[in-house]
Amino acid sequence: MEKSRSIIWGKNRFYGVALALLALVLVPFFLSDFLVVFATEMLIMVLFALSFNLLFGYTGLLSFGHAAYFSIGAYGTGLFLSRVSPSLLLAFLIGIVFSFIVAFLIGYFCVRLDEIYFAMLTLAFGMMVHAILWKWDSLTGGADGLVGIPRPKFSILLATIEFSSIPGYYYLTLVVVGICVFILWRVSRSPFGLVLKSIRENHERVEFLGIAMRRYRLGAFVISGTFCGVAGALFAPFERSIAPDISFWTKSAEPVFMSLLGGTKVFFGPAVGASLFMYLREIISGYTELWMIYLGAILIAFVIFLPGGILGFISDKLNAGRRGT
Amino acid sequence: MEPILQTQNLTKSFGHLMAVNRVSLDFKEGELTSIIGPNGAGKTTLFNLISGKTKASAGKIRFKGDDITKLAPYEIVRKGIGRIFQITNLFPELTVYENVRVPVLARKRETSRLLSLDRSLRDVNEETSRILGLIGLSEKSDITCNALSHGDQRLVETGVALALEPVLLLLDEPTGGMGPEETDEMVKFVRGLNENRNITIILVEHDMRVVFSISDRIIVMHSGGVIADGKPDEIQADERVKEAYLGR
Amino acid sequence: MDYDTFVLFFLNGLTNAMTLFIIASGLSLIFGVLRILNLAHGSLFMLGAYFAFQFTHWFGSFWFALIFAPLVCAAIGIIIERFLVRPVYGIHITFQLLLTFGIILLVTDLVRLFWGVSYLTVSESEVLQGATSMLGVAYPKYNLFVIVMGIFIGFLIWFLLSKTRVGKMVRAASSDREVAGGLGINVPRVYTLVFAFGAWLAGLGGVLAAPLRSLMLELDVHTIVEAFVVVVIGGLGSIPGAFIGSFLLGQLNAFGTLYFSRYEMAFMYVLMAVVLIIRPHGLFGERIA
Structure with missing residues (x-):
């Protein structure tokens, strides 16, 4: 499959990616500040959804607690920036390392469970993280959260880059998200990624191929959680103030919708889904108070009519066309 | 010569039911053994114990002298015990190519590569293609397994077993659900594995024509225990076997 | 802690447990028979509570609401099963959750549309107002009524499943759909029936819970999460499991x-995590193959 597809689609895909990147680089030149801010948040959510989907679409594990790693990345970075030192690089590292550690600890227990039990245990841990962020006032600011997180300059050697401006932070986000998405894409195409897909398809059988299935699940869990942490780390200085609601389970449900909308079995599906989700929410909530009716109806329609998501549907059509059926 | 696989008083109970009851068996290297017996005799449980899917209540399993009783399934596979399942047990939405590729990667210990592109591993590519050729599915390598016929799915199963290069292969009803022609093909294939590759084979099979034509040795199980063990002609003449099969 | 406080808190826990059990048993029953994880159960619960408000408001009788609100919920359950759930039997659990979560979102906003966002209260029948002596403590009559109802529902489910012809058909359909079909059981009808019964239980839970708390829009999600925790602790599909799970969570x-009010919201999650780490399929759960 890889062979034929790479010959026919390889070039087109290269041009597609190049074109998309060019468009993303040009965004601040053509769009208003309001839209650039919106695009920055969209990029962060794209990373959140794509890293979530490594566990969901690729490994077949539905987590209801991924807001935990997102918010630990955000709180770690935010706390470091506002209380310790205004070094963006160190702050990001702190947030990411913390989400890595927490993902490892939680994942260690969760990957032993399957299906709904897995989902409920991730929910349980996610809500414990929420309770801690909410109630540990002295550290996290309690229900008010962290307010006034600085967005400092970024210095490498002699060069200093300004990130407090809207386009500045947009570009920082674009670079970080770009690198992370590239890494995730490579992981999805690696031997490790193929093992994850086979775990999704039939996790009991994988053990009988001589593969220590749980370690691979844990690996996927940790990678997924850590990159959610990167998204959170970017989110804290972007929003400037964060509150415990980013760790509530409704936040964990967002990447689930995004992945489903775009398609869980196509790598870029959740990216499309995240963009669409945010776009729809912006449009519909500007037009009516009752945006959940629309979201609910869309969700029901997708499950019944388009379970492969938008990209899944398109790629099925393309494949069918190529096979001449 | 030391047996390649040995069970010592192997026992598995589910509550009061003794699914496998103090079974002690030796399997010689290169031998093709069939295990037969009525439904519920404990054949599949015995396979599950050997392959690590279920854990023994008592007794020991030794493979090439090592105690493997408590090992996880993946560790047992790495020691060289492969298994083909009774019900086709593949990765339905992955292609034939990928289904065979995963065990190749596993055997070559390449599965933990995180960032290298999968298709760049040349020896894995070659090995996968070679096995697809052996099972005659090169033409269908891009088709997902759930779109294959039942017979082709069984072929993929055998490809998976080949990819693991086992020393000992457990086959759970390899001809189940096959027509006469497919059955003959499968018999030829299993015999080839045994004779040309010197793979020790243990087989659970219901088709007596297959069992008596292919086996070096036949073991008869009944209610969790072994009631007869010998060459095919000895088994054919055994009174207790007739009773176990016909008495009920 | 003195005796009176203990009894008071124990009975409070039991009241809480019994409303939870009525909801959770419906959820578990639907899963056990239909293999559908129905998040919309929370919506049916919330609708039961809001119908209770509406019916007592219109007809001035709590008893009227108690009888008819669950029936309306059962009717809505039939519609949901027939038009939304039936087309997708056998799909992966993830998609079931998403589909039924879509229903939750829809219903939440519909409730907002009809009843608005302000808190509403429902008062119980006058007969059940006031307190009476129980285990030596003065305790609200209504709470005792809820406890009795919970136990009654437990017996009702047990009786229906094990002593009636319909119950036998339900059990046959839950253990093997095809065999049941071969025995001449109309499996789709059994499914609809079970879903409707589950919806009735959810609605009943809603009516019973209504006088105990104020009605608000978060009721559906809050309840379904609690009910799920209970069902997962007990083991999916197990009614006794749901009972034990409800009891544990209610008392907790x-x-x-009383002791750690600061982290109150985390209790049930800690309980669930501990149970799942020790028993990956809940206390009475079977493996889902």
Whole structure:
């Protein structure tokens, strides 16, 4: 499959990616500040959804607690920036390392469970993280959260880059998200990624191929959680103030919708889904108070009519066309 | 010569039911053994114990002298015990190519590569293609397994077993659900594995024509225990076997 | 802690447990028979509570609401099963969750549309107002009524499943759909029936819970999460499991607030995590193959 597809689609895909990147680089030149801010948040959510989907679409594990790693990345970075030192690089590292550690600890227990039990245990841990962020006032600011997180300059050697401006932070986000998405894409195409897909398809059988299935699940869990942490780390200085609601389970449900909308079995599906989700929410909530009716109806329609998501549907059509059926 | 696989008083109970009851068996290297017996005799449980899917209540399993009783399934596979399942047990939405590729990667210990592109591993590519050729599915390598016929799915199963290069292969009803022609093909294939590759084979099979034509040795199980063990002609003449099969 | 406080908190826990059990048993029953994880159960619960408000408002009788609100919920359940759930039987659990979560979102906003966002209260029948002596403590009559109803529902489910012809058909359909079909059982009808019964239980839970708390829009999600926790602790598909799970969570909620009120919201999650780490399929759960 890889062979034929790479010959026919390889070039087109290269041009597609190049074109998309060019468009993303040009965004601040053509769009208003309001839209650039919106695009920055969209990029962060794209990373959140794509890293979530490594566990969901690729490994077949539905987590209801991924807001935990997102918010630990955000709180770690935010706390470091506002209380310790205004070094963006160190702050990001702190947030990411913390989400890595927490993902490892939680994942260690969760990957032993399957299906709904897995989902409920991730929910349980996610809500414990929420309770801690909410109630540990002295550290996290309690229900008010962290307010006034600085967005400092970024210095490498002699060069200093300004990130407090809207386009500045947009570009920082674009670079970080770009690198992370590239890494995730490579992981999805690696031997490790193929093992994850086979775990999704039939996790009991994988053990009988001589593969220590749980370690691979844990690996996927940790990678997924850590990159959610990167998204959170970017989110804290972007929003400037964060509150415990980013760790509530409704936040964990967002990447689930995004992945489903775009398609869980196509790598870029959740990216499309995240963009669409945010776009729809912006449009519909500007037009009516009752945006959940629309979201609910869309969700029901997708499950019944388009379970492969938008990209899944398109790629099925393309494949069918190529096979001449 | 030391047996390649040995069970010592192997026992598995589910509550009061003794699914496998103090079974002690030796399997010689290169031998093709069939295990037969009525439904519920404990054949599949015995396979599950050997392959690590279920854990023994008592007794020991030794493979090439090592105690493997408590090992996880993946560790047992790495020691060289492969298994083909009774019900086709593949990765339905992955292609034939990928289904065979995963065990190749596993055997070559390449599965933990995180960032290298999968298709760049040349020896894995070659090995996968070679096995697809052996099972005659090169033409269908891009088709997902759930779109294959039942017979082709069984072929993929055998490809998976080949990819693991086992020393000992457990086959759970390899001809189940096959027509006469497919059955003959499968018999030829299993015999080839045994004779040309010197793979020790243990087989659970219901088709007596297959069992008596292919086996070096036949073991008869009944209610969790072994009631007869010998060459095919000895088994054919055994009174207790007739009773176990016909008495009920 | 003195005796009176203990009894008071124990009975509070039991009241809480019984409303939880009525909801959770419906959820578990639907899963056990249809293999559908129905998040919309929370919506049916919330609708039961809001119908209770509406019916007592219109007809001035709590008893009227108690009888008819669950029936309306059962009717809505039939519609949901027939038009939304039936087309997708056998799909992956993830998609079931998403589909039924879509229903939750829809219903939440519909309730907002009809009843608005302000808190509403429902008062119980006058007969059940006031307190009476129980285990030597003065305790609200209504709470005792809820406890009795919970136990009654437990017996009702047991009786229906094990002693009636319909119950036998339900059990046959839940253990093997095809065999049941071969025996001449109309499996789709059994499914609809079970879903409707589950919806009736959810609605009943809603009516019973209504006088105990104020009605608000978060009721559906809050309840379904609690009910799920209970069902997962007990083991999916197990009615006795749902009973034990409800009891544990009810008591934990009651006594936990006494000692660690700060982290109250985390109680049930800690309980669930501990149970799942020790028993990956819940206390009475079977493996889902």
